[in-house]
Amino acid sequence: xxxxxxxxxxxxxxxxxxxxxxxxxxxxxxxxxxxxxxxxxxxxxxxxxxxxxxxxxxxxxxxxxxxxxxxxxxxxxxxxxxxxxxxxxxxxxxxxxxxxxxxxxxxxxxxxxxxxxxxxxxxxxxxxxxxxxxxxxxxxxxxxxxxxxxxxxxxxxxxxxxxxxxxxxxxxxxxxxxxxxxxxxxxxxxxxxxxxxxxxxxxxxxxxxxxxxxxxx
Amino acid sequence: xxxxxxxxxxxxxxxxxxxxxxxxxxxxxxxxxxxxxxxxxxxxxxxxxxxxxxxxxxxxxxxxxxxxxxxxxxxxxxxxxxxxxxxxxxxxxxxxxxxxxxxxxxxxxxxxxxxxxxxxxxxxxxxxxxxxxxxxxxxxxxxxxxxxxxxxxxxxxxxxxxxxxxxxxxxxxxxxxxxxxxxxxxxxxxxxxxxxxxxxxxxxxxxxxxxxxxxxxxxxxxxxxxxxxxxxxxxxxxxxxxxxxxxxxxxxxxxxxxxxxxxxxxxxxxxxxxxxxxxxxxxxxxxxxxxxxxxxxxxxxxxxxxxxxxxxxxxxxxxxxxxxxxxxxxxxxxxxxxxxxxxxxxxxxxxxxxxxxxxxxxxxxxxxxxxxxxxxxxxxxxxxxxxxxxxxxxxxxxxxxxxxxxxxxxxxxxxxxxxxxxxxxxxxxxxxxxxxxxxxxxxxxxxxxxxxxxxxxxxxxxxxxxxxxxxxxxxxxxxxxxxxxxxxx
Numbered sequence: 264x265x266x267x268x269x270x271x272x273x274x275x276x277x278x279x280x281x282x283x284x285x286x287x288x289x290x291x292x293x294x295x296x297x298x299x300x301x302x303x304x305x306x307x308x309x310x311x312x313x314x315x316x317x318x319x320x321x322x323x324x325x326x327x328x329x330x331x332x333x334x335x336x337x338x339x340x341x342x343x344x345x346x347x348x349x350x351x352x353x354x355x356x357x358x359x360x361x362x363x364x365x366x367x368x369x370x371x372x373x374x375x376x377x378x379x380x381x382x383x384x385x386x387x388x389x390x391x392x393x394x395x396x397x398x399x400x401x402x403x404x405x406x407x408x409x410x411x412x413x414x415x416x417x418x419x420x421x422x423x424x425x426x427x428x429x430x431x432x433x434x435x436x437x438x439x440x441x442x443x444x445x446x447x448x449x450x451x452x453x454x455x456x457x458x459x460x461x462x463x464x465x466x467x468x469x470x471x472x473x474x475x476x477x478x479x480x
Numbered sequence: 481x482x483x484x485x486x487x488x489x490x491x492x493x494x495x496x497x498x499x500x501x502x503x504x505x506x507x508x509x510x511x512x513x514x515x516x517x518x519x520x521x522x523x524x525x526x527x528x529x530x531x532x533x534x535x536x537x538x539x540x541x542x543x544x545x546x547x548x549x550x551x552x553x554x555x556x557x558x559x560x561x562x563x564x565x566x567x568x569x570x571x572x573x574x575x576x577x578x579x580x581x582x583x584x585x586x587x588x589x590x591x592x593x594x595x596x597x598x599x600x601x602x603x604x605x606x607x608x609x610x611x612x613x614x615x616x617x618x619x620x621x622x623x624x625x626x627x628x629x630x631x632x633x634x635x636x637x638x639x640x641x642x643x644x645x646x647x648x649x650x651x652x653x654x655x656x657x658x659x660x661x662x663x664x665x666x667x668x669x670x671x672x673x674x675x676x677x678x679x680x681x682x683x684x685x686x687x688x689x690x691x692x693x694x695x696x697x698x699x700x701x702x703x704x705x706x707x708x709x710x711x712x713x714x715x716x717x718x719x720x721x722x723x724x725x726x727x728x729x730x731x732x733x734x735x736x737x738x739x740x741x742x743x744x745x746x747x748x749x750x751x752x753x754x755x756x757x758x759x760x761x762x763x764x765x766x767x768x769x770x771x772x773x774x775x776x777x778x779x780x781x782x783x784x785x786x787x788x789x790x791x792x793x794x795x796x797x798x799x800x801x802x803x804x805x806x807x808x809x810x811x812x813x814x815x816x817x818x819x820x821x822x823x824x825x826x827x828x829x830x831x832x833x834x835x836x837x838x839x840x841x842x843x844x845x846x847x848x849x850x851x852x853x854x855x856x857x858x859x860x861x862x863x864x865x866x867x868x869x870x871x872x873x874x875x876x877x878x879x880x881x882x883x884x885x886x887x888x889x890x891x892x893x894x895x896x897x898x899x900x901x902x903x904x905x906x907x908x909x910x911x912x913x914x915x916x917x918x919x920x921x922x923x924x925x926x927x928x929x930x931x932x933x934x935x936x937x938x939x940x941x942x943x944x945x946x947x948x949x950x951x952x953x954x955x956x957x958x959x960x961x962x963x964x965x966x967x968x969x
Contacts, residue, residue, distance in 0.1 A: 273945045280953035284960055300559035440967070453963075456503040460959055463496035464952045467660045470489030471948045474481040474656035475941030 270472040277464055294324055296420045301331035301396035305415035306404045308387045314406050315384040323376050327422040329366040330385055331396040340389010347382045360393050366422055383419055486656050490641045494663030495634035502626040502673035504959050506966050508553040509839055510674030514540055515592050517675045520625055522588025524605035528774055530594035537589030542582035547618055550574035557840050564966045599717030600677035604628050629679040633672030637663030639686035640925035646693035647926045654929035657944030661951040662925045666836045666958025671915045677719045678915050684715035685919035692732050696881040700736040705751040709758025717766050724895030728888030735880040795905050804901045825912055833914025836958050843965045863934025864927055892919055
């Protein structure tokens, strides 16, 4: 009887622990990125200067944008990020710059986000130079209109609006698993992995509880 | 629960967990997996291992290159912001590239771990060939080879169980939880389910510890002598890291033979012969194939551990090495020159890396998880200290056994430190990773078991259950981190 209680307790704890991880931990913190790694400083933006990068695909769901800042600053200034198209500013936001990822909450200045590629610009509103991180050698960054041209791309991430949990992610993730994976199982691959992990957990708990009253040797 | 049932349960549970990892972790997104796979593919396709003289030959075959780039692995590797672009367009692109039948035989050059001994790779070529014979897709072949690693990881858990049983025979409540809590660690699942020679090295090391522990408790006989010799030989041909354990193994065998001599009143010649003949037989086969057939050096230095030094000789010194060793394992005293760039490798690379640092070392747990694990380990350490205190005098009778394990541990530490010191001097970057400590997994199991025993006969079963439940939760957290890393966003 006691062993049954311990087993039930252990199983409940395991389920509770796994459920906490699934439900409690935030899942996707990004809804996308421009796929550029923040490898090294690629462009320096001086006070009042603006660095722009064209041809960015920005989803309608985007409400936040983040860039990566390098170096170390004693006193952070402010940065302004804006999303533009054909000279019009569609969204913009301001944030304090500091080394690392700097997120901007974007406020729409146009009611509808028109389709087509956009330009993302970062303006330095502070009094110190900031360095945007990215990868050199591909793409183009323009500093100020008609100003310097840098052959590089800076990293842009699009953080999620809220902090969504894992709940509800199973379907979309499983759908992704059917591509380029162990093809025969298709989308079931994800669920198979989950089932394997759960089976391992169940067996481990059972064996531990049953083995807890063995005879010393 | 019988020993057989307990051991089987550990084997199956860890195998299932490793299998879950092998399916969840995308192809080629484990440390150096493309290069390890290239080695396996070279042996399977051409019957020969890579050679360090083949500098003109590609590391990856055309087929592996296609898979590496078309699956998106090359693009997301090291870039936390990038996700696997899994969609129809990418699938069609891969199918179309593979339909041109890129060569499987043009890879496996000098960069494909050519300096590593072929033990793991030659064995892994068998599931590769089986998958080919079944007509599996190229990614399916990789899955089959990963399956082989999963089996080795499950074997590791079984050997840890057997080791713990001999180490702490008086506390059966600790055997299963200790072995499971080692085998279900997320990093063990992650590395142990990928194509990597660490899988065979780890299993061989755990088997060596188990055979030594059995011999220390029950006395050495012909069978255990053969097992010790076989496990140690397999370890050496799996990865040169195992050489670090050898001084301890030799010392342990010396203790065991001396003890048998005292007990029997005659020298245990049969056991000594088995201890010498088994490695000699394995060595003869190894030399016959690698040197005779393939024309490789006797024991080539591995890339990484055991590799030839590339650091400036003027910058190297024995004193500097000792200082580096000290700073790796202990906080740096103020009077020593900083050799670790202000970091503490034991914490940053070995501890955190061991608890969980995944992908190509590009994502890990939040900091609070490491603190929680450290707290749990400290509690278990206190339990182990209490166990040691309670048994008191009995420990003295096992001094030779514990000395053996200590020398094995120190040997491994030195073997890891030598290339780490070199690498730091050459590049300024850290070399050591948590997985380099995997040969000591059996000792971690022993520590767990002693920690559980320290809770006393009444509470030890509950402590064991709590440890297993906590490890399962950590394992799930690692799996979900992996899904989030590559598939969400």
